[in-house]
Amino acid sequence: MSEKLDRAVAHVRSLVSFEPRVGAILGSGLGNLVDAVDVVAAIPYSEIPGALASSVIGHSGRLVFARAGSTPVVMMQGRNHFYEGHSLEDVVFIPRLLARLGAGVVTITNAAGGINSDYRAGDLMLISDHINYLGANPLRGANDDALGPRFPDMSDIYSKELRAVAKEVAASLGVGLREGVYLATSGPSYETPAEIRAFRVMGADAVGMSTVPEAIAYSHMGVKVVGISCITNMAAGILPQKLDHLEVLETTTRVQKEFTALMLALLERLGKHAAVAAN
Ligand code: HPA
Secondary structure, three states, rough: HHHHHHHHHHHHHHOOOOOEEEEEEEEEOOOHHHOOEEEEEEEEEHHHOOOOOOOOOOOOOEEEEEEEEEEEEEEEEEEOOOOOOOHHHHOOHHHHHHHOOOOEEEEEEEEEEOOOOOOOOEEEEEEEEEEHHHHHOOOOOOOOOOOOOOOOOOOOOOOOHHHHHHHHHHHOOOOEEEEEEEEOOOOOOOOHHHHHHHHHOOOOOOOOOOHHHHHHHHHHHEEEEEEEEEEEEEEEOOOOOOHHHHHHHHHHHHHHHHHHHHHHHHHHHHHHHHHHHHH
């Protein structure tokens, strides 16, 4: 894995000389964040050796190098999901590449269904912790000691310190930010109402089909993570209506401006944080 990453890093560096400090994985509907930053270069995943091309609608599949204010960032515009049939090792390949390219902190965003009945579609939720309900783990198989330890600690994946920073940034912008536990299922089917009731008992506030593999891979590598979910719909059985991918897309469009503003300010702040941490 390390050698495969080294080859991808060498290829990307032969195309772009840019030292990112912070990484960002842009979830459904947030891909437009790239329009709000100064893009320096973009590389389609299909041109990166070892990477899978992204196939889902709303995920265009490019590595984007940019400046968010004064912060040099590398962003994944589009991600690969477990439900597409990929192995989790493949799902976390480009996320790991962001770290190898220099990102010591990565923001991960996603669309999620709200389980907590205080939530409303359109809310943003800072991820405090996660429940891996995928039935799989990206670190399964031989451990690559060059990446991290065999049995990595997962007690502070969504850095408490950086969550405080995210809350400060949101407050300074007047953007409401919930905080809760994200549970990942493999998808692609949405959950049943009985599953959602069970997940609530387990302690989940939101449910989605991404983020957890990436966050585990980062924790393994010692990379700090800030996760933010856009609650695009209430989870199955909470409201008297069926779930629809269109609703997910409509909600991300509705909150896009606020979410983008929050992410921009956060990336700027995390750049300063990463600079201090590196010194
Ligand atoms: N369930 C799972 N994934 C999701 C949902 C949901 O309700 N909404 C957006 N992504």
